[in-house]
Amino acid sequence: MGKTLYVSQQDCYLCLHQELLVVKRAGAILQQAQLPHLDQILIFGHAQVTTQLIQSCLQRNIPIAYLSHMGYCYGRLQPIQRGNRALQDMQMQLTPKRKLETARQILKAKVHNCRILLLRQRRRKPQVSGEKLALLQRLHTDMDSAQSIDELMGLEGAAAASYYPTLGECLTHVGFEFTTRSRRPPRDPVNAMLSFGYQLLWNHILLLIELQGLDPYQGCLHTSHHNHPCLASDLIEEFRAPIIDSLVLWLINTGVMDPFEDFTDEVEGCLLTQSGRTKFLQAFIQRMEDIVQPSKDPVTGTEEEIPRWALVNHQVQIYRQFVGNQLPFYTPHLIR
Known part of the structure; x- marks a missing residue:
């Protein structure tokens, strides 16, 4: 199992640079993570996520969860699952x-x-x-x-x-x-x-x-x-x-x-x-x-x-x- 990326800073911008996920705010880099090493991304509050990053996460089966400040999960972006019928x-x-x-x-x-x-x-x-x-x-x-x-x-x-x-x-x-x-x-x-x-x-x-x-x-x-x-x-x-x-x-x-x-x-x-x-x-x-x-x-x-x-x-x-x-x-x- 890989890592979970937690994004708790408000008004962030999440983008992809090759295989590196970058979290920015006001032009400053706050976090970086290798996308192949991630299992999921948890975003608390407000953040912008680029379409390129969303598509890459869906292709790699990395769900993106959106949570409130209290941690309640609003929902998740994830690929269509076939599961084990x-x-x-x-x-x-x-x-x-x-x-x-x-x-x-x-x-x-x-x-x-x-x-x-x-x-x-x-x-x-x-x-x-x-x-x-x-x-x-x-x-x-x-x-x-x-x-x-x-x-x-x-x-x-x-x-x-x-x-x-x-x-x-x-x-x-x-x-x-x-x-x-x-x-x-x-x-x-x-x-x-x-x-x-x-x-x-x-x-x-x-x-x-x-x-x-x-x-x-x-x-x-x-x-x-x-x-x-x-x-x-x-x-x-x-x-x-x-x-x-x-x-x-x-x-x-x-x-x-x-x-x-x-x-x-x-x-x-x-x-x-x-x-x-x-x-x-x-x-x-x-x-x-x-x-x-x-x-x-x-x-x-x-x-x-x-x-x-x-x-x-x-x-x-x-x-x-x-x-x-x-x-x-x-x-x-x-x-x-």
Whole structure:
């Protein structure tokens, strides 16, 4: 897998010089990237893209995604996809029983990873509520007996209502108070970073799904409404806490983010400023390149140290193998 180019500066001009993608503003070169080495381009806010560059990206199967300042994806330019029809047919033929069990494993992994993240924080911050940790464990166990997707989602909602306020107890810097998750609009800097980070990761997972030939509109947990790629929303769940939530904690508790300079209150809610987006994107890229040890491979039984972006791709491949009947069930990523 190649690289993702993030363009967060406003009023930029993206053009092509031979095989070099050049990002300019007011005549000055801000970024450069070799087009053959790119997997996708994410543009936040306003930018001009030349027809020559668009055509070259379509020929090379490099999608261009347009996102808001908050990271919400408006849409993507990409070539006509043939996909893997046989594999996508197998996705459509997944039985309700297999879908329910996959949804169960995904949400159990999400709650497990949230709890482990809080346990890690508790070693440094004993004020983290032991009662809330015990509740998360009970809800995790209760998911084993859930008989429907709706019942699973209800348990997940109860877990989120306990998890996010406890996550707020782990923040140490003034100006970053956080008691509840608010998405549209994000009401405070912490929610702004969580929303921005989740959208970044969601876009990465969507690309990986398409590269594996899967149908992004055929999921097990979420339903596809208004042409929503629900499989990306399924597979992001197990990675929210270990990738994005932990990154937000680090950015705040190490003093990287400034609650005044890096955020602004607008009609759309609390948004990251240009400086805030730049800091977040730099930290996100570094986090995705960090070497981690994945869960045991269900096929080979081996473990290998790989960068986080490869770990996410590894999970999409496991899902593909599950759909293709190479694996009896989907095994999500669990942190320790």
